[in-house]
Each structure stands twice: as structure tokens, then as C-alpha cells.
Amino acid sequence: MKRVICIILITVIQSSFAQSNYTKDTSYTIASSFRKDKLKFPYIQIAKVKKDKRVIVENEIVYKEINSRRLHLDAFYKKSKQQHPAVVLVHGGGWKSGDKSQMGSIASAMAAKGYSCFAIEYRLSPEAIYPAAVQDIKEAIQYIRKNAKQYNVDTSRVAILGCSSGGQLAALIGTTNSTPSSTVQAIIDIDGILAFKHPESEEGKAASLWLGGEYETLPEIWKEASALTHVNEKTPPTLYINSDMPRFHAGRDDMIAKLNQHAIYNELKTIPNAPHSFWFYDSWFNTTVDYSIQFLKKVFNK
Template identity: 75%
Template sequence: MKKVYYLILIFGLCFYDVNSQNLVDTSYTIQSTFAKDRKKFPFIQIAKVYKDKRVVEEQEIVYKEIDSRGLHLDAFYKKSKKLNPAVVLVHGGGWKSGNKSQMESLGNAMATKGYSCFAVEYRLSPEAQYPAAVLDIKEAIQFIRMNALKYNVDGTKIAVLGCSSGGQLAALIGTTNSTSTSSVQAIIDMDGILAFKHPESQEGKVASLWLGGDYESIPEIWKEASALTHVDQNTPPILFINSDMPRFHAGRTDMIEILNKYNIYNEVKTIPNAPHSFWFFDPWFATTVDYSVQFLNRIFNK
């Protein structure tokens, strides 16, 4: 019993995935977040997945194999002769929990607006530490480009959108556009930090689990994993959609200063009086989709 108890303390609610042979942290789910957030916001509802008959949904597409372990993505797109911009959707969960199914509502909603969307599975910290998740998502982008025609994708117009830790990953991927096959042309960061060590940042144990140690032990890794370190004249346009909690946009002001120096387009949209995971819930879900689509329409001239 004591061993089980300690596992719960360390990993939260977990189960063993017989397919990947890895312990999976299930502490961050839409339902558990709803149960927690409705105590402060009793009026919220989980945003429903609205199915549009014109949108094709394909699940569990293998984009990468590691030994016998497959990594998957879910695709949401309209079948047509027109090539649409793509949006790579990166879920949150503190780099240790969450899964791609949490992006289904956003994927469906944005697909109806003319975007080919892809919710990506990536390795989390119980399975593999930084930079595994970054490499996985970049390879998913490469897969999407290689299969662009199949999913009605314009390979010159790919955006990455992430929520919370997924937002951190999206910003990092977008600011490290070193390879053309995995490059992105726009970033949407929803409440993802831009710097792990920053006056506004409160990152500690969860970040340490993913990065492989605390700041005092490996300061160079904490710096390397921060998008703020890499922002330069090659950074694509970026939209920040934030709650009004400062800890979740640590480094944003500093990044905007650099973006403005290079005349790189950027926007900040604030969702006031909302929980951190506002994208899961009504009354904010539609606003989140609208902000995202309006930004992408501008960047991609739609």
C-alpha cells in the first residue's frame, strides 16, 4: 500500500499504458479541471464538440515510431481542392499529463473556419524529458508537410497553437525555426510561459521533472528551453491569448519588446476573470476560437 501511495504522491492519478509500456499521468483532464474551476466559476460549462458534416476527422494517425512505440495525431480538415493553412494543436498538462483528445473541440471548430488542424501526441516527462517533446512536435510538423496534399494543407502556411505547457512548447518551436521542414509561420500561445526563470515565473518541481533537474543544477537547460532565449528577427508573428494571471505569461513583455524591435507582428488578447484553462469552457471557448481565427486570417491572408 505504501508504494502505491507514494506513486500517487509523485505522479498524481496514473495508469499503465500497455501499448506504450509507460506510466501515464492522468491528473490533468478536462473533467478534473472543470471540477476544480467550477468552485470559483460556478457558471462555467465544458465546451461541446460541435461536429460539422463537412469536416473529416481521422484519429490515431501514426506520425513517428520509436522502437515499438507509435506517436499519433488526430486530423480535422475539409476535403476540397483548396489548400488550407494548417494548425498544429499542442495540449497542456504541465509537460507531464494531458493528451491530444483535449484539443478536439478546438480542432473541429477551427476546421469549420477553413483550417486543417492536427492534435498531436508527444512524449511527456514520465516517459521522456526535454527535449523529447520538442523533437516529437517538430517531427509531426514534418509529417504534415510531407502529407500536405492528403490533408488539404498549404505547406507554406503552418501555425502552431498550444495551451499552457503546450503554449510554452508552441512558442519554443516557433522561435527555433532552424529547419525548413519543421518551421512554422505563426504562433498562438495560450497562457504558456516564455521563460522558466523570470521574476514573473513560478516554475518549480513540475518544470524540474521535465527539464531534468532544478534551476540551480542545470541553469543552461532552463534557459535553452525558454522561448525568450531564442526570439530574434526570424521569429514568426505571434498571438498571446492569456488569462489575467501574470505567472502564465512570464517573459511576455520582454518578448514583445524584442518582436517590436524587429517589426514582427504580435497581438495580446486577455480573457479577464477566467480560470487558467479557459479554452476548455464556455463562456470563453467561442471567444478563444474567434481570436485565433482572426489572427490567422490576417497572417495567412484568408
């Protein structure tokens, strides 16, 4: 317990200083993933989304301020008298890299289909360790709900979608619904782990950096940060879209078993013979978007 308190205190101290001078990690980008993945999948191309003129895009909206540090989100939505389901999008990058622009293509494509979409910036491990990112994303959801009218959001239908470490975060946000203002009604986890300490998990340095230490030192934190720990009868319907690499869905089958015990609707879609970051590429981008929309139509009765 003392270690848990220590981790939380460290996070608070980091937040109070709002480390604007931290070194940003740029190791995970669409371009770097493409260069690496093209070696094994030479036919792939980065997905290009045709712009829909009806979709309004507002970039760099400040949703949270921590002293001199501002956190932003990008909004993609259609002006309409009708309220639309919202989708909060969380980028990947091993909790230490990546940025919200990586979710722009999915947000654009889903907004064109009638969803109000929000790509979220959140603090990464070089700036602030767990649970800072969780707090940031929950506050982004609160901001979206507070400003629902402006973005034509139906607050009874809010989904969270994340890719890779963003998928892990999306599942954790959805399974820790406790405050109505940050509650979500659906989870879409795209190749994100559900448990940090698991036979299928290969998380090491990146997880340790984000969680503030290795499992042997902080087992309570590693468990607390795992969505699998929190699944109960109130967990929302969940869609898993996975590559066929077991390390990226550690704990998934255990979570599905728990969801089934509580009669909670869930779907599993597997993308075979694909790289981990498959959603970036033409070969699988549309499939990822289609699976997501089909799932949301079912659970939101849209």
C-alpha cells in the same frame, strides 16, 4: 556544457527503450479541471462544439515510431481542391499530463472555418524528458508537410497553437525555426510561459521533472527551453491569449518588446476573470477560437 550533454544522453537512452511501461499521469483532464474550476466559477460548463458534417476526422494516425512506441496525431480537415492553412495543436498538462483529445474541440471548430488542424501526441516527462517533446512536435510538423496533399495543407501557411505547457512548447517550436520541413509561420500561445526563470514565473517541480533537474543544477537547459531566449528577426508573427494571472505569461512582455524591436507582428488578448484552462469552457471557448482565427486571417491573408 557537460550537464547539457548528460541531459541529451539521458533523453536518447529513454527514447531507445521507448518506455511503454511508464505510468501515465492522468492528473490533468478536462473533467478534473472542470471540477476544480467550478468551485470558483460555478456558472461554467464544458464547451460543446456542433459537428460540421463537412469536416473529416481521422484519429490515431501514426506519425513517428520509436522502437515499439508509436506517436499519433488526429487530423481535422475538409476535402477540397483548395489548399488550407494548417494549425498544429499542442495540449497542456504541465509537461507531464494531458493528451491530444483535449485539443479536439478547438481543432473541430477551426477546421469548420477552413483550416486543416492536427492535434498532436508527444512524449511527456514520465516517459522522456526535454528535449524529447520538442523533437516529437517538430517531427509531427514534418509528417504534416510531407503529407500536405492528403490533408489539403498549404505548406506556406502553417501555424502552431498550444495551451498552457503546450503554449510554452508552441512558442519554443516557433522561435527555434531552423529546418524548413518543421518551420511554422505563426505562433498562438494560450497561457503558456515564455521563460522558465523569470520574476513572474512560478515553475518548480513540473518544470524540473521535464527539464531533468532544478535551475540551480541545469541553468543552461532552463534557458535553452525558454522561447524568450531564441527570439530574433526570423521569429514568426505571434498571438498571445492569456488569463490575467501573471505566472502563466512569464516572459511575455519581454518577448513582445523583442518582437517589436524586429518589427514582427504580434497581438495580445487578455481573458479577464477566468480560470487558467479557460479554453475548455463555454464562457471563453468561442472567444479563444475567434481570436485565433482573426489573427491567422490577418497574418495568412486568408
